[in-house]
Amino acid sequence: MSxxxxxxxxxxxxxxxxxxxSRLWRVHPDECFQCMRCTSGCTSLxxxxxxxxxxxxLASSGFIxxxxxxxxxxxxxxxxxxxxxxxxxxxxxxxxIALRNLAVEREAKIPEHYMKAVAQILDNGLTENVQTVTxxxxxxxxxxxxxxxxxxxxxxxxxxxxxxxxGG
Amino acid sequence: xxxxxxxxxxxxxxxxxxxxxxRQVFPYFDVELFDLSxxxxxxxxxxNVNSTAALYLGLRNLALAHKDNFAGLLVPCNECHFxxxxxxxxxxxxxxxxxxxxxxxxxxxxxYSGDVKIWHVIDLLxxxxxxxxxxxxxxxxxxxLKFAAHPGCQIIRPSEIGRVDDSxxxxxxxxxxxxxxxxxxxxxxxxxxxxxxxxxxxVDTALSLAGAKxxxxxxxxxxxxxxxxxxxHIMYDVKQNEALAMVGxxxxxxxxxxxxxxxxxxxxEHEKLGLHLxxxxxxxxxxx
Ligand code: SF4
Ligand code: SF4
Numbered sequence: 001m002s003x004x005x006x007x008x009x010x011x012x013x014x015x016x017x018x019x020x021x022s023r024l025w026r027v028h029p030d031e032c033f034q035c036m037r038c039t040s041g042c043t044s045l046x047x048x049x050x051x052x053x054x055x056x057x058l059a060s061s062g063f064i065x066x067x068x069x070x071x072x073x074x075x076x077x078x079x080x081x082x083x084x085x086x087x088x089x090x091x092x093x094x095x096x097i098a099l100r101n102l103a104v105e106r107e108a109k110i111p112e113h114y115m116k117a118v119a120q121i122l123d124n125g126l127t128e129n130v131q132t133v134t135x136x137x138x139x140x141x142x143x144x145x146x147x148x149x150x151x152x153x154x155x156x157x158x159x160x161x162x163x164x165x166x167g168g
Numbered sequence: 169x170x171x172x173x174x175x176x177x178x179x180x181x182x183x184x185x186x187x188x189x190x191r192q193v194f195p196y197f198d199v200e201l202f203d204l205s206x207x208x209x210x211x212x213x214x215x216n217v218n219s220t221a222a223l224y225l226g227l228r229n230l231a232l233a234h235k236d237n238f239a240g241l242l243v244p245c246n247e248c249h250f251x252x253x254x255x256x257x258x259x260x261x262x263x264x265x266x267x268x269x270x271x272x273x274x275x276x277x278x279x280y281s282g283d284v285k286i287w288h289v290i291d292l293l294x295x296x297x298x299x300x301x302x303x304x305x306x307x308x309x310x311x312x313l314k315f316a317a318h319p320g321c322q323i324i325r326p327s328e329i330g331r332v333d334d335s336x337x338x339x340x341x342x343x344x345x346x347x348x349x350x351x352x353x354x355x356x357x358x359x360x361x362x363x364x365x366x367x368x369x370x371v372d373t374a375l376s377l378a379g380a381k382x383x384x385x386x387x388x389x390x391x392x393x394x395x396x397x398x399x400x401h402i403m404y405d406v407k408q409n410e411a412l413a414m415v416g417x418x419x420x421x422x423x424x425x426x427x428x429x430x431x432x433x434x435x436x437e438h439e440k441l442g443l444h445l446x447x448x449x450x451x452x453x454x455x456x
Contacts, residue, residue, distance in 0.1 A: 114214075127177040
């Protein structure tokens, strides 16, 4: 069943649409004229059936709840092609990011990786811990062995501000 | 020229060859690099959870450069370069957001200034240092080598915020490769995305996207792929076997960061460029 078929069961929600739009800056989904330039070049069209022009149509029609709880918004590869090529500044990329934020707020199912990244930032300011890598000859190397300087991590004031923003 | 360098998350925690080669090559062109103290994530993965938090992260790294009086910030990762450029574009054009961000930054004793210029490896080498200056420093001409350039997505789009190269016809990376005496190819998959952003939610798709591009390049008889982004490099080099397996590809193909290739041409020892860390690199390149 296509995304559009699913929506025949749903009711548009104008209030939520305004909430979504309030998160956009210089992005105008209502100006979309369905030229499909976004979809024709979309990285995730073939393998994941992501059709950004449909996302825009459904968002501007008010099917926000359905989009925010759908897996399809997590299929975007963030390649930015649609943002670059949209002649109407409807930028599916930005709408998808705003929908993902909304999904997080509404505690919909979101890929675990992103929440882990946030937790890791609260720990050391970065999304990763320093790793030991192996060379082609399977020899282990870390920063010290490669004579790279040690990392100067952010202090606790950073964590406090970051927490504050995440808390809204 | 003195410039601050922002390494991001991927480079200093696992993509050591990029860090090593960037540190090695710039001093040859009188560019002195200084690590930002207290740098944090650029906001890349965070944008999917909370865009405001991502904006803050991007901006605070610029504010750190300003605090230490740097006029320029080198950002070698494509994704970080986009996130920080996007954060700058937003607050430079949205006063209300700038006020909000300044208030938050002040809690860290930081201040945003629009004066810090953001550089990537490609434009710093191509536009500031220049192809001729690079040519004049080449010790080992990379003759009989042919490469496919992979510019990636986030340093060429969206053009409205000011990017490193043309969004549809990028050519600077090719110019930089040719400056070393090597050849480049034109190929229709050049603008295809590496798929890294899908690695944690749609792993098969991510690997298929990377594999398809590698396979396309292999069929053109090149000696390797040249990239400038730790995410792309993880897909094309670290995950190469899995990526090629997804698309029925067989043999391997060399993948290098541009700064490694430049380092070889400058005559820098391979070990200092982290060339032992690349998972796929053939003898023809290593013999240079
Ligand atoms: S979002 Fe833009 S590119 Fe896509 S269909 Fe609408 S107007 Fe065309
Ligand atoms: S940014 Fe996302 S929606 Fe837009 S073209 Fe790329 S993959 Fe498709």
